[in-house]
Amino acid sequence: MKALTCAATRRRIHAYCDEELPVSDQIAVGSHLEWCTACAALHADFQAVGSVLRTSMPGRLPLSTEAEVGLRAGVVSRMKTERTLSFASQAREMFEDMRLVYAGAGGAAAAVVCIVIMLGMMRFAGRLPVSLVASVETSAVFAPAPPMEPHIQLPRPIGQAFSTADITGDSVIMMVAVVTREGTVVNLSLLDPGGGRSSRQLTQTKAVEDLLGAVSRARFEPARVDGLPVEMNMVWVVEHTTVRATHAVKKRAARIGPAAPVNV
Numbered sequence: 683m684k685a686l687t688c689a690a691t692r693r694r695i696h697a698y699c700d701e702e703l704p705v706s707d708q709i710a711v712g713s714h715l716e717w718c719t720a721c722a723a724l725h726a727d728f729q730a731v732g733s734v735l736r737t738s739m740p741g742r743l744p745l746s747t748e749a750e751v752g753l754r755a756g757v758v759s760r761m762k763t764e765r766t767l768s769f770a771s772q773a774r775e776m777f778e779d780m781r782l783v784y785a786g787a788g789g790a791a792a793a794v795v796c797i798v799i800m801l802g803m804m805r806f807a808g809r810l811p812v813s814l815v816a817s818v819e820t821s822a823v824f825a826p827a828p829p830m831e832p833h834i835q836l837p838r839p840i841g842q843a844f845s846t847a848d849i850t851g852d853s854v855i856m857m858v859a860v861v862t863r864e865g866t867v868v869n870l871s872l873l874d875p876g877g878g879r880s881s882r883q884l885t886q887t888k889a890v891e892d893l894l895g896a897v898s899r900a901r902f903e904p905a906r907v908d909g910l911p912v913e914m915n916m917v918w919v920v921e922h923t924t925v926r927a928t929h930a931v932k933k934r935a936a937r938i939g940p941a942a943p944v945n946v
């Protein structure tokens with residue numbers, strides 16, 4: 683039989699009162715209480731408290747053995763159920779099989795990569811056409827005309843080159859010529875606005891011949907590239923439009939003066 687110290691006896695004294703100790707501990711505590719007056723006094727106090735509690739609640743009967751077993755089983759099953767349904771236990775079960783975790787993590791990573799690639803394609807789609815055809819169409823429709831190089835200077839007329847011609851009626855005259863390095867006009871010819879050279883309706887009129895004569899005699903400041911004069915092909919478009927008033931406006935305008943043709 684083992685001998686207990688006072689501290690060991692006092693740790694077991696509650697269980698000794700309720701007769702919950704193993705048989706060997708029960709005997710050891712009992713033998714210690716036989717000779718130790720201090721521990722025996724403590725034990726007497728606990729027993730007195732217990733008897734007072736029992737006498738203060740006379741209507742309360744202690745549980746029978748069957749009822750105690752049923753209560754204990756109910757408490758244990760409820761604890762198990764709550765543990766099963768709790769989020770922490772579900773998470774723990776989820777991570778018990780790491781193969782499933784790896785598969786899920788791989789799928790999530792692949793989805794994230796796909797989303798990033800899609801966003802990148804959407805971001806660059808406006809700037810980079812995906813095919814050569816799309817590239818050509820985009821440049822044909824939306825690309826602005828390249829700006830004139832800053833070191834190129836177009837020929838500029840000296841004085842009034844075209845306005846001396848007297849043209850009546852609506853007409854569009856297109857001329858092509860070469861402005862030489864000396865500023866003179868050579869190879870002057872008419873262009874048909876509908877396509878091709880030498881417009882049929884306009885070549886015979888005197889006004890157009892006067893215009894051609896005026897242009898051929900005009901002097902230009904030659905085109906310059908990097909400050910050096912160069913020859914340059916030029917195309918001029920002279921559009922002549924007569925604005926006529928409506929019938930109601932004509933009456934009013936008659937008091938002011940005749941309508942005049944407008945050169946554009």
Ligand SMILES: [Zn+2]
Nearest residue numbers: 688691718721
């Ligand atoms: Zn003692």
